[in-house]
Each structure stands twice: as structure tokens, then as C-alpha cells.
Amino acid sequence: MESSDPSALALLTDRFADARAVSLVEPTAPQSGLEPGDVVLGLGVELDQVPALLTAAAGAAAAGVLLRRPARAATAAGIERQATELGVELGWLPPGVAWNDLHRHLVQRLTPPALAPDDELGDLAQTIATLTGGLVTIEDTSARVLAYSRSSDEVDELRRLSILGRSGPPEYLALLREWGIYDRLAASEEVVEIAEHPESGVRRRLAVGIFAGTRQLGTIWVQQGADDFGPHAAQALLGAARITAVQLASQRARSDGRPGDTGLAALLGGGTAPSRLGRVARRPCVVAVFELAGTGPEHGPAADRLRRDELTAIVTVHAAAYRRNALVEQLDGRVYALLPAVDSVSSAIAMLGRAVTAAGLHLDATARGAVGGLADSLAQATRSRREADLALEAADDAAVVSFEATRPRLVAALLEKAFADRPELRDRRFDDLVRTDPDGARTVLAYLDTGSDVARVAAALHVHPTTVRYRLRKVADTVGLDLDDADTRLSAHVHLRCGLRAAASGA
Structure with a gap:
């Protein structure tokens, strides 16, 4: 059995480092099927077939031809002369090197796949x-x-x-x-x-x-x-x-002259559903959105685009496995997936999790995903997209979230923003409470957060339930707070959330 010579292999493969791919000719017809840029391995080619092979390699603009050196020096010299005349780069299989070893080294050296690199x-x-x-x-x-x-x-x-x-x-x-x-x-x-x-x-x-x-x-x-x-x-x-x-x-x-287009960008922009979706266009659907953390100017636009392309490929594979007619496209720096014929959001969450996990394993970045609410048909897909975007923005550190799970947080954030935008609505009593009695303010907020559960408040604040009740009575007397009134509870909740958050941040 032949054994490999690493140094001989390295020298030989270096000569063909710019080849496009490796090709093995058919012994019965070695001159057929050659492609431009290929390095051709003449495994099994007889001596009388070599002239036709070299001529075909020259005509196909092959990167070169590799043959086993004939035993007779005169025969080898004749082949070398013909290759030189035809302008074909010729290489000999080194002694003691097997064809399989040569092929393995060439494949490792060349840029695959056999199709064009951007195919x-x-x-x-x-x-x-x-x-x-x-x-x-x-x-x-x-x-x-x-x-x-x-x-x-x-x-x-x-x-x-x-x-x-x-x-x-x-x-x-x-x-x-x-x-x-x-x-x-x-x-x-x-x-x-x-x-x-x-x-x-x-x-x-x-x-x-x-x-x-x-x-x-x-x-x-x-x-x-x-x-x-x-x-x-x-x-x-x-x-x-x-x-x-x-x-x-x-x-x-x-x-055939017919351009291909997923149609997702147009659909999410308020356009009509692609005709190829057929009847599933009338069934419920959801829109999912994915993004990579850590992208930005410090990484460079080329690196960010490459990672988004890789994320798109990963999402496309998982989405297609989940729904045959899924559409995936990059929009505004994010990757969107339309999942048609979906009966519940929960089933889509599992797919999102697998895609995000795969992206995290194979990309130099952390991926996050979110899914919007269930839309009645593709005509309402834009709404599901808006919900997915909102959920992703409210996801914090969660890898995968749904709009339904983040809705309460989004509503609270909306109330806080509206409150901040209308300063005349601020009740200064709560500002004074946060400044002069922060323990009392935190106790009331925890009481409202837990649905008036004194035991849970005590456990969260590491105090006795009696202390919780004392603080609540003290605040009610100081501020004039009626916690049995629904509007008062809502107003106090928003005031204290905003006030304590601002105090914690030093604002």
C-alpha cells in the first residue's frame, strides 16, 4: 500500500492553490466533462489517452492536469512537451503518494464548493x-x-x-x-x-x-x-x-426569464400575499423577527452583513422545516420569518428557540428572537410584524419571547411614557414619598406588584408581615392614599414605578 509524503503533497498542492475545484475524469472518456479552473486528476487514464486529455484540458481552460509519471523517461518527456505546447500546467503524482491522499489535500486547499463560491x-x-x-x-x-x-x-x-x-x-x-x-x-x-x-x-x-x-x-x-x-x-x-x-x-x-422573489418585504409593507402561497394565505399566520447582538460600527458593515446573511440562512432552514411555505427575508437590519398556516404561537416558539440556539452555536454573536401575535390571515401579517418588533425591544436578556408574554410590560412602559410626557399629571406627594420614605414607597409598590399579598411582600423585602402592614398604614396616612380605589391604585403604581426607577438611576 502507498504511503503519503507530506512535503511532496504540500509542494504539489501549492502549485494548484488557485484552482476552482477538483475533477476526476472518466477513464472511458477522459476528454469529456472538464470545466474551466478545474485541476484534473488523471486516475486510471491510459498513456494513449493522455494526448486527448491534455488537448481537452487546454480547450476547457483547466487549471492543470495531474498524472502518474510513466516508467519510461522518454514518454514522460513527451507528455511534458505536449503540455507545454498546449499551455497546460502539468503535475506528476509524487512517488509513494496515493491518489486519495492527493485528493484530500487538494480539497482542503481549494475553496469549495464545486459551484461558484457565491452560489x-x-x-x-x-x-x-x-x-x-x-x-x-x-x-x-x-x-x-x-x-x-x-x-x-x-x-x-x-x-x-x-x-x-x-x-x-x-x-x-x-x-x-x-x-x-x-x-x-x-x-x-x-x-x-x-x-x-x-x-x-x-x-x-x-x-x-x-x-x-x-x-x-x-x-x-x-x-x-x-x-x-x-x-x-x-x-x-x-x-x-x-x-x-x-x-x-x-x-x-x-x-426561463422569470425572476424569483419571496415577496415578504412587499407583504410586510402592506402589499398582497405572494400568489404561490395559495390557500394558506387565508389561514392564520405569525411573523417572527431575529437579530444579532453585538453588531454595529465597531465590527464593520461587512462583518455585520456577513453575520446577518449567516443568520438568515439558519433561520431559513429552520423555518422551512417548520412550515413548507415559510418566507424569510432581511429587512432593516433584522431577519423576518413569515410562518403561514399556524394554529398557535406556542408551536412557533419552539422553532424560534432552535434557530436562536443554532445561531448562537455557529455565529460569533448572540441571537435573539421574538414572535408576534396570531394574525387571522396574511392580510394582517403587518400587525404581527409590529407586535414581534415590540416584543423584541422589550425582551431584555431573554433569547426568545412572544408578544403575548411581553404585552403587560409593554402596556406598563406605555403608561410610564405617557405619564413622563405629561408632567402636569405628576402627583408630587409620591415624589416626596420616594425622597423621604423610600422603604415605605418600595413597600407600597411591592404590595401593588403582588396583588396585595402581604406575605409575598414581606418575603421579598425580608421583613415581618406586621412591618409591611405598619408601612402601608403609615403611607396611607401620610399621602392620603386609598388603596381600595382602583384608579388610585393604578395612579400610585405608575407614579411609584417611575419615581423609584428614577431614584435608582440617579436621575
Whole structure:
């Protein structure tokens, strides 16, 4: 068995550091399927096929060709001359280096995925790899690789050969057919688990079909790496399949001259619902909002935009797993998700929690999320968006909140603001109470906060219940406070909240 020479590998891979991707030619037709910028591995290419391969590489503007050096020096020299004449960068597989080791080092060095670096499918492949903790490959129904995530030392033979040669080991693929894996993937959105197969050098996998309606567009495969899959890997994979279906359909639409647009910005601005939502537009929905803490000028606009893009990708996957027709878009520096056909806000809260947790694990920032109230239909989505924004602003340190949970706090804040904006309404008796008897003021406020529960007030203030009652009587006599009157209780509550908060802040 061949053994790797690290120094020889490093020198060789450095020569092709600017290549776009790694490509493995078909031994039966080595001159076909070459792409611009590829570094071509001539694994299995016969000597009489080399001239055609070099000519094809020159015509395709490949980054270079790597071959095993022939035993005869004259033959090697002839190949080198032809490569020079054609302008093809030629490299020889170093002695003692295996093709698999060479491929692994090239993949680690080059910038994946095989598609352009800014390609949406490539970005999605990397996002789902991050969320699942595995190595992702997106294929069409002909098993042609459309995109894949960055590889590592844990890549197995099935993944390596699929990326290189557009197909895996024939024996293993036959087993997948025998086990009915392809049939299951073609039948529904079921996430299928495939056990490790040591005989073929294949690790455990998760897979899911990509569907547009009942039509299968492709498959996503996730190979397990050094660690087990994440706890929500299957759900993230389902969301990824639905997003991939939208992207594939959008690419096809763009190729037909039809632009793709989620329509969420227009909808939340008071416009009409996208027509593709169909009947779900008349069902209840909610709007969720997400933002990252720690963004701002000190980080730079480029860094902030990159992190928001990554947050958008994470939210998109989780939202699609939760609702097929979910829409996600960046607006005003935040990420919004429209969740249609929702029966209760509580079910959406769990999705928000998973998305925020995933963002916190994978981004260099703390994420927060909030969800608005349930809207009767998409026509009222703007109201749910306003509620989500208000809830996020009132969330304090909570990672995930709902508008319903923050409504009392929001109402209290509104009353305090209205009170502060109308100074003529201030009752100076309460200002004097806060200044001259802060213990009495805090006792009354706690009494109002707890619904007149003397025992809870005593426990909170660490005093005897008798002391609480004494302070309440003293304040009632000093201020002339009738705590049995509802309007007086409300006025006292607002006055004391504002007064004690201002005193604590030194205002």
C-alpha cells in the first residue's frame, strides 16, 4: 500500500492553490466533462489517452492536469512537451503518494464548493453542514453533484468518489438500491438514515429527497464526520430540502426569464400575499423577527452583513422545516420569518428557540428572537410584524419571547411614557414619598406588584408581615392614599414605578 509524503503533497498542492475545484475524469472518456479552473486528476487514464486529455484540458481552460509519471523517461518527456505546447500546467503524482491522499489535500486547499463560491446552493450546503455537524452533498436525480460543503479528513470513499467522478462505488450503490433507499427517497420527504457499511468504506449517512410538489428534483446526502449528528439534524435536513427545492425552481425560473422573489418585504409593507402561497394565505399566520447582538460600527458593515446573511440562512432552514411555505427575508437590519398556516404561537416558539440556539452555536454573536401575535390571515401579517418588533425591544436578556408574554410590560412602559410626557399629571406627594420614605414607597409598590399579598411582600423585602402592614398604614396616612380605589391604585403604581426607577438611576 502507498504511503503519503507530506512535503511532496504540500509542494504539489501549492502549485494548484488557485484552482476552482477538483475533477476526476472518466477513464472511458477522459476528454469529456472538464470545466474551466478545474485541476484534473488523471486516475486510471491510459498513456494513449493522455494526448486527448491534455488537448481537452487546454480547450476547457483547466487549471492543470495531474498524472502518474510513466516508467519510461522518454514518454514522460513527451507528455511534458505536449503540455507545454498546449499551455497546460502539468503535475506528476509524487512517488509513494496515493491518489486519495492527493485528493484530500487538494480539497482542503481549494475553496469549495464545486459551484461558484457565491452560489446559493453552495452556501446552503455549507449552512446545512454546520447545522447537522456532517458533510453535505446536493445531487440532482441523475446523481450529478450540484454543490457540496467543505470536506475534511473524515471524508469517506463514497463522498470522495461522488465529488470526483459523479458516482460512488458501484457495489455500494447496488446495496442502496437493494435496501430500497432510493425508492424511499423518491416517495416522500422522509429523512432516511443509512447505517455505516465498513466493507465499502462508507460511513453513516442521512438523506432526504428534494421535491417540487410530487416531482423529485434531487437528493441531499449528509455523511457523518468525526462526531455524531446534531440533535436536530433530521429536522434541519428537511428544511434544507425544502429550501433547495425553492432555489432549484428559482434557478430554472431565472433561466426561463422569470425572476424569483419571496415577496415578504412587499407583504410586510402592506402589499398582497405572494400568489404561490395559495390557500394558506387565508389561514392564520405569525411573523417572527431575529437579530444579532453585538453588531454595529465597531465590527464593520461587512462583518455585520456577513453575520446577518449567516443568520438568515439558519433561520431559513429552520423555518422551512417548520412550515413548507415559510418566507424569510432581511429587512432593516433584522431577519423576518413569515410562518403561514399556524394554529398557535406556542408551536412557533419552539422553532424560534432552535434557530436562536443554532445561531448562537455557529455565529460569533448572540441571537435573539421574538414572535408576534396570531394574525387571522396574511392580510394582517403587518400587525404581527409590529407586535414581534415590540416584543423584541422589550425582551431584555431573554433569547426568545412572544408578544403575548411581553404585552403587560409593554402596556406598563406605555403608561410610564405617557405619564413622563405629561408632567402636569405628576402627583408630587409620591415624589416626596420616594425622597423621604423610600422603604415605605418600595413597600407600597411591592404590595401593588403582588396583588396585595402581604406575605409575598414581606418575603421579598425580608421583613415581618406586621412591618409591611405598619408601612402601608403609615403611607396611607401620610399621602392620603386609598388603596381600595382602583384608579388610585393604578395612579400610585405608575407614579411609584417611575419615581423609584428614577431614584435608582440617579436621575
